[in-house]
Amino acid sequence: MNGGSVPKRSKSSQRWLNRQKRDYFAGAARREGRVSRAHYKLAQLDERFGLVAPDVWVLELGAAPGGWTSYLAQRLTQGRVIAVDPLPVATPSARVEVVAGRFGDESVDGRIAAILGASGRAPLVDLVLSDMAPNMSGVRAADQARAMDLAELAAAAAAQWLAPGGGLVVKLMQGDGVDAWIKAAKAAFDEVGVVKPTASRSESREVYAVAQGYRAQGFAGVT
Numbered sequence: 001m002n003g004g005s006v007p008k009r010s011k012s013s014q015r016w017l018n019r020q021k022r023d024y025f026a027g028a029a030r031r032e033g034r035v036s037r038a039h040y041k042l043a044q045l046d047e048r049f050g051l052v053a054p055d056v057w058v059l060e061l062g063a064a065p066g067g068w069t070s071y072l073a074q075r076l077t078q079g080r081v082i083a084v085d086p087l088p089v090a091t092p093s094a095r096v097e098v099v100a101g102r103f104g105d106e107s108v109d110g111r112i113a114a115i116l117g118a119s120g121r122a123p124l125v126d127l128v129l130s131d132m133a134p135n136m137s138g139v140r141a142a143d144q145a146r147a148m149d150l151a152e153l154a155a156a157a158a159a160q161w162l163a164p165g166g167g168l169v170v171k172l173m174q175g176d177g178v179d180a181w182i183k184a185a186k187a188a189f190d191e192v193g194v195v196k197p198t199a200s201r202s203e204s205r206e207v208y209a210v211a212q213g214y215r216a217q218g219f220a221g222v223t
């Protein structure tokens with residue numbers, strides 16, 4: 001080594017490493033019969049932050065094809081998942097209620113209210129998860145704006161449906177608007193971390209905000 005500096009990887013060896021990592025989680029998903037490799041992202045976040053207790057009620061936004069939903073269904077023995085997506089979501093358990101549609105549409109809000117209303121508990125959830133992602137156009141500024149719109153929708157979901165003390169996990173794309181979003185999250189929650197699970201592709205700008213201890217003073221209109 002020269003002067004203790006870390007030698008830089010060539011672009012091709014970095015690409016090779018990224019492919020290996022991607023293949024590892026894709027292979028693990030196949031071997032272990034997971035719905036998608038996304039399963040491991042939530043598993044890693046849960047392991048680190050202790051998010052999913054067996055009795056929690058979860059509002060999951062952007063659930064298709066159902067990797068996170070299946071992970072949640074395995075973990076919950078008393079709680080429930082309300083899984084929202086316009087695309088089909090694998091429903092491995094009676095603990096999962098799928099709401100087919102886009103979060104933000106009135107009909108979707110109505111279905112969530114009806115499910116929570118029928119539960120006999122306060123019409124609030126313990127955990128809001130958002131892995132929502134836009135269809136990418138390839139135009140970076142436009143894609144970033146769409147991703148931030150979804151992060152704001154997730155903030156609105158927390159403001160509407162999250163119980164005091166609850167948790168929020170949101171996929172963010174690093175870029176314009178993220179710092180303001182995190183600042184608003186820090187005002188609304190006791191603790192906020194931003195992490196990239198190893199199961200997330202290193203070449204993607206995706207990170208996850210994990211916010212715990214909701215102060216129930218609203219959290220929306222951040223971007």
Ligand SMILES: C[S@@+](CC[C@H](N)C(=O)[O-])C[C@H]1O[C@@H](n2cnc3c(N)ncnc32)[C@H](O)[C@@H]1O
Pocket residue numbers: 036038039061062063064065066067068069084085086087101102103104131132133134150153
């Ligand atoms: C990366 S995928 C989610 C993967 C999922 N977490 C899993 O483990 O299988 C992103 C999803 O967000 C959904 N989505 C985008 N906008 C949405 C919205 N407004 N409401 C609900 N889902 C949305 C897309 O349809 C897509 O299925």
